[in-house]
Amino acid sequence: MSIRHGLLALLSSEPRYGYQLRVEFEASTGATWPLNIGQVYTTLTRLERDGLVAPGGADEQGRAVYMITEAGREELERWFSTPVDHSDRPRDELVIKIAMAVAATDVDVGEVILAQRMATMRTLQDLTRAKRAVGDGLAQRLVLESMIFKAEAEQRWLDHCEAVVKEKNA
Template sequence: MSIRHGLLALLSRGPRHGYQLRVEFEASTGATWPLNIGQVYTTLSRMERDGLVTPGEPDEQGRVVHTITTAGRAEMARWFATPVVQSDRPRDELVIKLAMAVAAKEVDIAEVIRAQRTATMHALQQLTRAKRATAQTAAQRLVLDSMIFHAEAEQRWLDHCEALLKEER
């Protein structure tokens, strides 16, 4: 996820200072993607440099409120209009780990799969409990549902890996 674009989306609702952006970002994602306050201010500085936001005068507490510019709104609109493609996503460490386990000589790949399945099932249970435990905003439900669907897909993929490796023996 582009922090830059997420902050622009939040700023499209009105001027905000860095701490407000951090809190609203985490609230929107159900706190599943914690955001370092330093990252917020670094991103705001870059966006200011690029003409996407303008800073206001510091308030009585020294906080600078930022406002999205016309260029920032155009950048945000481009981001929302551009589909995310698989090649834009970071490498999947689990896929690489299992591929390397197959390639390595002294690795018990069945144990690697079992350990991952256990961890994924534990994560799935935690996510399901979190979904049931509290009322969420629509944004938070979308994030939790996505994480649940990914965990379920990972479980199915691990089943597939296990079956494929049994065929190879």
């Protein structure tokens, strides 16, 4: 998810100021994607330049408020209706690490897999605790469940890697 589209999504319901956008973005993503306030204002400046948001005056405390424009709503609708292209995702460092461990002659692939399995299990436990603590936050719950499913899938993939490496070495 781009910060740009996340901010547009938040602005689609009502005008907001920068710090409010940062707090609500982090709350919506279960604080899994922390934002620097500078990123928020840089992104707002670009969105304004591109005609997707406009200044909405100031709130009662004098903070600059931004509102989504019609072009911003169209951009947001386009983003929501376009599936995520998996080829656009960044490289997976774990996949590369395991592949390089297999290719290297002096690396114990089993140890690399075990170290990752233990780290992934800790992450899974932390995520499960965080999910229990969320309460009624639906957006946060969905983000955490996505991360849990990915960690579980990683565990299964590590099991598969271990089995394939054992089979090859047998």
